Amino acid sequence: MAELQKEKFPEIQGGGSLMIAWQVKGKQVLVIGGGEVAAGRIVHLLNADAVVTVICPSTGLNPEVSYRIAQKQVMHINRTFLPSDLGDREWSMVLVAIDDPAASTQIWKLCKQKRIVANIADVPPECDFYFGSVHRDGPLQIMVSTNGKGPRLASMIRRFIAKKLPSNAGRAIESIGELRVKLRQVAPRPEEGPKRMSWMKDVSDEYSWEEMCEMTEEDMTNLLKFYGPNKVPSFDELRGMRASAAEAAKADVFDGSFGFSVGA
C-alpha cells in the first residue's frame, strides 16, 4: 500500500526554494544603496509596478540609478540609511545593496523586528528570498534559479530557454487571455461557467504550445465559433478557415467543406 502510494504521489525532493511571483503593484519598496546591484533590483521592482524609494548619497549613485531618479521612475533620499527610515512608511519590502556588512546586518535585524520582508545582497542567511535570472515577454515570466550554485549559470540557462521559446510566446499568452475574455462576452451567463471552463480546457488540450504561438487573431475569432456546438477544431481545420486559405482554395480544386460545420 505504501509502495503504491509512493508511486501515486509526487516524491519530495528537498533542497529547493519556494518559487513564487511576489505582488508589489502599488506597494512601497525601499532600496538601500544605489550601485550596480541596486540598479538591477530596481528594474525587477519597476517591472512589477512597485513604488520604489532609493536611499543613497548622490555621490554613490551609479548612472542607471541616477537615470531612474532623473526620470522620476523612483523616489530618492539623498543620504545614508537611518533606522528611523523603517518606521517612516508602510514598507512592504526592503532590499539592501551596500558595501557595509555591519550596517547591512543591522538593517536585516530591524526588518525582522518589524516583520518587513527583506533581502540583503550577497548575504544568503540575511535574505527572506533570493533573486533568479528572469526572462520576460509580456505576461510571460520565467525565472531560473540554481539555488546558489551559480548566478552566471542561471543567466546562461535563461538565455538558452529564451532562444528555444517561440518568438511570439508572450503574444500567444495574451491571445489566449483575450479568447477567455471574448468567450465571456459570447457566453456571459454564470450558469455557462462549467461549459466555458471545460471548453477552454479542451482548447488547451487540442493544440500544442507551438501551434498556439502560430495562431492569428483571425484563428481566434474562428475558434470562438466552435464554442456553441462545444467542439474544438484541429489546428489544420482552423488554418483552413483563414480567408487566405479560402482564396487559395478558390484558385484550386476545393469542395468548400472543412469536415465540420460551424454553428452561428
Add this chain to the structure above:
Amino acid sequence: MAELQKEKFPEIQGGGSLMIAWQVKGKQVLVIGGGEVAAGRIVHLLNADAVVTVICPSTGLNPEVSYRIAQKQVMHINRTFLPSDLGDREWSMVLVAIDDPAASTQIWKLCKQKRIVANIADVPPECDFYFGSVHRDGPLQIMVSTNGKGPRLASMIRRFIAKKLPSNAGRAIESIGELRVKLRQVAPRPEEGPKRMSWMKDVSDEYSWEEMCEMTEEDMTNLLKFYGPNKVPSFDELRGMRASAAEAAKADVFDGSFGFSVGA
C-alpha cells in the same frame, strides 16, 4: 542624451510580478485546508524544506494530504482553523485553500494585521504572492508564470522547457558547484579570491550551456589543471584529454600534443 541613455538602460515593462526564490528551510508554514490545492502547496513547501502544519478536519483530507500526514512529512491539526492558531507559533507563511470565501478573507485580514506573508488560493487580491508552474531538476528550478493569463498555459510552457533542456542539466549545475568547491581546495588562500573569481568567469564564458552539460567528472578534474596557468581550454581540447581519447589516439596516428601544455 536622454535618447542615448534610454538605449543604454533596460526599458521598464510593467505589469509583471517580482519573481523570487523564497527561503523557507526549517521555517514554520501553516496550510489551512487539506484538499487538492493544499496537496500541491505542500509539495512545493516540502521541496523547499519548510516545516509544515496542516489544519483541516480529517474528514476533509484528500488522499495525498492524508499520505503526507501518515508519513509524518507534515504535522496535522484535526479541526477547522481558529483565529488563535495564528498566535500559536512564529508562522513565517500562511497558505489558505478552503472553500469558504468569508473565512478565507478573515484569515487574510488576520495575517495582514500580524504581518504574516499569506496566499489565499483563487483570491488574487488576497495574496502577497502567486504560485507558478515549476520545473525541478536537482539544484535547478525554473518557474513559469503567465501573470494570471492561464495556469494551464504555464504548465504547457513548463513542459515545453523541460523537453528542450539537456537531460543532465541539474547534474551539470552540481558539477559546476563542485568545480567551485574543488577550486577553493586547490587555491585556498583568500588573496587568490580575485583570480579564482575571474577564472570561474572565464570558464563560464568559454563553454556553452550544452557543452557544460556534456562534461564528465574527468573533464572537470582536467579543467582544474588549467587554473594554475590561468587558462581555459576549449571544449575540444578538454575532450581530447580524456583517457578514452588518449586510448583511441594511441591506436591512431597522433603526435601527443593538444596544442596546449598543462602546468603541474
